Every structure is written in structure tokens, then in C-alpha cells.
Amino acid sequence: MQRDEQVTFSVQDVSVSYPTVRGWVQAVRNVDLQIRKGELVGLAGESGSGKSTLVLAATRVLRAPAVKVTGRVEIMGQDVFAWSDKELRAQRWQTFSFVTQSAMNALNPVMRVRAQMHDAMRAHDANYSKVKGDKRCEEVLRIVEVPAAKLDSYPHQLSGGQRQRVVIALALLLLPQLVIMDEPTTALDVVAQREIIALIRRLQRELGFAVLLITHDLSLLLEVADSVTVMYGGRVMESGTSHQLLQGASHPYSRALIHSFPPLHGAMQRQEGIPGTPPDMLNPPTGCPFAARCTLATQECSDSMPPLMRYGEHQVACHKVSAADTQGVML
Amino acid sequence: MSAQLKPQRHGAPLVIADVHKRFTQGRQVSHILRGCSLTIGAGEIVALVGESGSGKSTLARTIMKLYTPDEGQLLFAGEDVTHAKGRALSAYRERVQMVFQDPFASLNPAHSIRTILRRSLPPSARRYSERQREALFDEVLTQVGLAPASNFLQQFPHELSGGQRQRVALARSLAGRPDLVLADEPVSMLDVSLRLGVLNLMLSLNEQYGIGYLYITHDLASARYVASRIAVMYAGEIVEEGPSDVIVEQAQHPYTQLLVQAAPDPSRRGLDQLDESVFTGEPPDLSRDIQGCPFQFRCQHVMDQCHVSSPPLRDIGGGQKVKCFLE
């Protein structure tokens, strides 16, 4: 794999499994993912697709022996798994940071905002000083448009939207190159969601960091992300630029997922979701994990996992899709 | 077999007229419902769309008579149920049921599905023989797509997926042959691919049994999909209502327009960027008295009038009503 200076985050053939009472669960299998400088990349999938596990394992938040990880992960060209614990701690928050699900509950309820920010800086910034820290706190609140006075408040004294912004501010404290957001807007209303997404994009333009946005809301990703990767049953089903996927997503799962969102405008017609339920990751099916629910599946699909075929930036893992299909010819 | 069970009704209308509800905590009085009016026709599906904090859950609970309105009326099938108690209340609750948001919390984890269904039977059905009950359970589970019923009846909630649990929730409300079901965000906690299945189920139960629905959601797209009419709620008031397509395409109220713009729309990609500055502000603090229109603090078209008095609900034809001073 050519090492591109512009590549911020690179996941190469990563598999993650973890032990349970009933055996090893293969949560992620052979996933490739690339994020370039300043990009907004979306990772879409439903519960059980492995998207959160992938990211948590790749950033060593989940560790052995709780998980077993194979493959290579690079951040800014450095091998993540080669870092010692000390280096990892230094890289965390400086190079990459997190905004987690239910961000509003991620703040410590008994610590003031200022204290939490100092806590993060002290843990990860080798050059931390209280004075510099204070200055940074004010700067970072300013860019997320929260009044500086709120630094001395407790989380419960902030409104829901402000708490969300504070968590984003926390993630930006040390100006990382990559911010990973795991379902940051899932619990929010559509207007609040739109606000947060607008804020993130504005900050990206100003500060130039890359964003990995993990969510089940594929329609949102198609609107705002530069490229999207769709996961199912621990594997990548399809990935490409939003434009390519909009023109003609080729994988049956991506297509079905896109059609699971009723459109706001246009003709009203009855749509079907996807019948069935996600696969059992304890005994993942041989072959394509989506075969059991796929309208196009044949015996071949159940027997062997389709390889990820690359058509330029557009990649699809499906036996039923040929090169012609990805040029926008609908199946 | 089902001929011996209660016959299917064809729905009954629910009228909510100028309902107010206040909550007191110490010295603070929060005016949560500030004059809500809405009509759900017999066998109609109406969507109630709003942000969290708009009061939609409180309205649902008031309709279920968990709260009694401080002002205003609730009329069901022509009868005033605002202060119903005792037998009248039981009869009302038999005909108006609720489906909850969280599939993991709405079914008792210690009960089998059979027990859950049995305990959900309305008082009038409690004198059924065991055979009639089993037939009823079989029927409702099959109707919601959980067939063969015999396999599901002995399972426990934790053995079912989220989508299946919501189907059980719909099945248990179906068992009572209700006229109206309040569905409080029934699919927002489900996986995307399962949502349409549940929504389609609601549609088919509506077609087949004439059950009306009040579908509460913050997702305008699914509201349009399921409902024939949409009511938009903001800060304890219903600010606009009308046929679904009209609301989406020709929204008159600035808040509705905001909702329409905020909804994810992949087809917008590549066109002019959204003016993202409109998405600011928060819903007002309902513990303080608001003079004038509650949307005044966020409205792009705010006028002097809006600070002074609250606009009336105007009928602008085509079944559409708006609460706004703008023409």
C-alpha cells in the first residue's frame, strides 16, 4: 500500500473478534478504510454491523485480551499498534479524538466544564500549563459558539445543545488531525442535528481536520459526507464518494438501505424495509453476510464471500454486481 | 373462532380542544401545553411532529388521561372524557391505547409473550375461555407478522429483536380492538431497515381494522409516509396542521419550513448549499411566561406584532391551518 502523505487514517485488512461465553464473535472482518486530510468520511451500518467495534479497536480503546485485532492501522502514517502505552497516551487527543454517542451524557456531572477541559489537556498534552490551558479553553468554546462564561458551569446548567457543543469543543482542544464521531446526532431532533452537522463542517473548513462520522443515517451521510463506506455483518459492502453512491449505489444492501428512508418529497409509494434480521456474529454465515436477506442472492452468494472489487473510487463486494453496473446502469 | 370475540369497530374520532397543562415544581410553574387543538377522525392516521421539549409526549399522556387538562376538553366518540373516572375511564382506555418508544422497556422482561398478551387484555376480554384467548393471541401475533404464533408465545422479550418487540407491542394493543392507538416514536429506536416494516404494519392494521393512529415523531419524512395529515407542534402549541403533502411542499409556518429544510435530503447535494444560519436557537423555556408567539426568538420573519400577542389558528383552505401572523 502506497503511503500517501495526505492519508490521515488508514485501516488495512483489519479484523476484530472478541470472546463471549458462547465463543468468539467475529465482529469485524477484513475491512479497509481510508480517510484523507480534511475529508468527511461516513461509516454507515446498522446495529451489529461492526462499525463502532472497528473504530474502537482500531484506536486501541478496546484492548487485548478483550479483543483480538489483526491487520494494520495507521494514523498520520504511523503504525498505531506499534505505539507503546506512553506514546498512545500522547497521541490520543493530539492526533485523534472522539465524540461519542450520547455526547450529552459524556460530561462528568460533578465537574465544571473548565475542569474537564483541563483534565483532558493535562492527560495528553506534554506541554500543558494552566495558563495556556485556560486560554485554550476559551478559544475552543468560542469556536463552538458557547459563551465563555459557561466554563465555570456544571453540565446540568447547560442546555442540551450547549452540552453537545462542549463535547465537540473538548474533542478539539489539542487540534487533532482526525475527529471520530460515533453517532453524535442520533439522539437529537432533526433541527439540532442539522445545527451540529453545520457546525462540524464549518469547523472542518476553518481548522482542516478530518472527520469519521459513524451513523446509521445513510441519507444524512449521502448529503454531507465526501465519501461513504457501508458495513454489514462486519464487512464492507460498498464504499465510494457520495456522488457515486447517489448516482447508483450498486450493492443490494446499500440500495435497500437507501430505500428504507421514505423520501420527503416526490411521489408517495409504498416501500419495503429489509425483511429478516442481522446475522448472528457468533457463527457468521460463510459467504456474503447479507445473502439471507438479499433479493438477488443465489447459492454462490451463500458459499463464498464476494471480493471487494474496485472501480476507481467506487468499491463493491457483491457477486451480482459487474463493472458495468457501477457506471450507473441500474440493475 | 374470532366471530365469538369482540367484533371490530371502525374507529371513533378524538377531539382535543384548546388543552392546557401546567406542572408545578416548588414555585416554578411550567406551562407545557399551551392551547393545543387537534382532531383525529375515525380511522385516520395523524402525525404529530415536533422537537423534544415541544410537549408532544405530554400531549400523548394527557390523551391517555395520565394527566388531566387544566383547561380545555377531550372528546372521544362525541363524549366528554376530560374528567372521566372509574368505569368511564376504563371504557375509554380500552378504546384508546398506547405504544411506546423503547422496545426494550415496554415489555416486562420477566414475562413470556403469552403472559404479556394475557395481561394486556381489556376487562371485557377477561372472561374469555382459554381457547378463545389462545385463538386471539394467535390471530394478533399472526397479524403483526410473528408467525407461527405458538413459537413466539413462549419466548421472553430478551430473546426477540427490537423490531419484533415493537410488533408484540402492536399486537397487544390490537388484542383490545382499540379505536385509536397513540404511537409515541415507535420506530426511532429501531434499526433503519426494520422501521419500514413496523410502519407498514401500522398502515395495514389501519386499512384492515380501521384503527386510527396518532403517530408522534420528530421525523417529518416518516410522518409523511404514514399519515394522511400532519400536525406540527412547537412549544406546547400546534402551529400548523394540514394534509401531509401540503405541509411538506407548502409549509406556511416558519418552523415547519425549518423542519422541512433540516430533514436530510441527499438530492440536495450539489445544489446550492443550505443557508445554515437559520438553524439556530433553542426551544423557549416553558417555565417562564411567554408573551406573544413562542417562535419569535428564532423566526426569520419576526415582526413587532409577534412579540405582543400570540397569533390565532387560521384556516387557510385546503384543510390547512396555520398559527402565524404572516400572510
Add this chain to the structure above:
Amino acid sequence: MSTDAQGVAAHTPPSPPTGAEIKRTKRKKSLPLLSAFKNAKAITGLCIIAIFVLMAFFAPLIAHDNPTAEIYALNQAPSVTHWLGTNSLGQDIFSQIVYGSRISLEVAFAAGVIATLISLVVGVTAGYLRGGVDHVLSWITNLFLVIPSLPLVIVLSSYIQFRGEWPIIAVIALTGWAWSARSLRAQTLSIRERDYVLHARLVGQPWWSVVAGELLPNMASLVLSGLLFSMIGALLTEAGLDFLGLGNVDVISWGTMLYWAQNNEALLNGLWWWFIPPGVAIALFGGALALLNFSLDEITNPRLRKRKVKIRAKG
């Protein structure tokens, strides 16, 4: 249904998984009781408890000697004729242990059950009804929590004339219910707000059906745990009271054995077979109850069954 190039009929989308399919991938639902028999801690605890219960029940068949008869040779070490030897008064210690278990078990079970019942009624009522009722009941609970129980028990015992065990059972139960009541109240408050409880109320379940049918099954683990805890406490308190001489010293129980052993300076005289057996009996029985307590959560919640998983720890 279309066919692809090879003429094989394309797969039609399957209907949502039927119950049969689900059964295949999930383990069979097992009854809580049956699973108790698979849990090592529970088995051990239950066995030991069973041994003591049988011993108490069939005491006359097991111990041939009269425990109070002072007719034997004094201070005999354990031997074939006297399995646990004799004490300074000429009594057979083995039969004392066997008959003495009756008192200890009776008090432990009875006081434990009564205390649990009180805590259940107080705690669940307070948590379910809330408001004024809760204020009053909580105040009472806190009062009993604050009162130092052992001194209170000692004082009460000194005043009560003893006719049988029931006064002591009552006293122990009355001083021991408060802690469980608090935790039951807390859990009731939490469960009460769940959607399924709300639904039960909406469909017209009467309050007692809501409490018994919806709340209690989900509190089983806490109630059982409280029961076992109370039983252990009752056992130890009773033994303590007897040891201090506040019980009826003429009745044989494990605690009174220790009292008499102490009074006759058994330790100084090296008569270990007098005071060790009752101590061991108390410890064993209490320990068995504790073991059962530890295994409880795993039994009542099928999702928490533990099984050993071998993991090779690698970086």
C-alpha cells in the same frame, strides 16, 4: 421470480424469521430452578443447608443421647462412643450440636422471613405510592436504621421473659428489616417508571396486580438476596445473644453451648471439642447461606449465567 444466467432460480427474500428459526440459534429457555442445580456455588450452599435441615429434623434419629442429660463422663475428648466428646457437665456434645441446630435454624429462618416480609411491605409501598406515604414510611425506616440493633436487642431481651423463641425472633426481625426496605424502595422507584408498568396501569390492572405481577417478578433477585442476608444476620445475632447469656441458658443451642463453654473456661482447659464444633456449625451454616446469596443473581437472571471462557492473553 427471475433466474440468473445459470438458470438457477433466484432466491426469493425469506419471510421474517419464524419462531422455529429463532429456536435453532437460541438456547432453550431454562427454568430458574433447574439452573440452580447447575451452579456450583448454589449446589454447595444448598447441600450444606440441606444437611443441617435434615439434621435438625431427624435429630432424635441421629443423636442417640439426650443433649441435656449430665450423665456422662466429664471432659472426654472425641471418641467412638462420644463423637464430639463430652463437656465439663457430663453432656454429650454431638447430640448438643444436633439438637442445638433446631433453635438456631428456627430463629434464622423465622426471623429472616419476617424481616423480609416487613421490608417488602414497607419498601414497596413507599416506592410505589410515593408522596406523603413515602415520607412517613421512609422516616420510620431511617429511624430503625439508625437505632443500634445489637444494644437494642440486648436491652429488649433483658426485659422480656422467655417462653420459647418467639420473643427473640420478633426482636431480631424488628431490628433487622430496615436495610432491605431501603434498597427495595429504591428499586421500586426505579421500576415503577418503566414503560411496561405504565402500560399495565393504562390497560386497567388494579394496583395490587401491578405490584405483584409487574414489579415483584423483577425484584425477585433483590428480595431473595435480602432474605438470605437477613437469615445470616438472624443466625449470628441469636448466637451472639445466647453467648452473652441473654437467651434462655437452659435451652441448648449453638450459642448457649458457647456460653457454657466460656463459663467453664473451656479454652483454658484445652477442651477444644466443646467450643470449636458450635463455632464451626455457625460458620458453616452462615457460609452456606452466603454462598447461595452469591449465586442468586446468576440464577434469577438467565442472561447473566457465567461460564468459564479460556482466553489466551496476547497483546
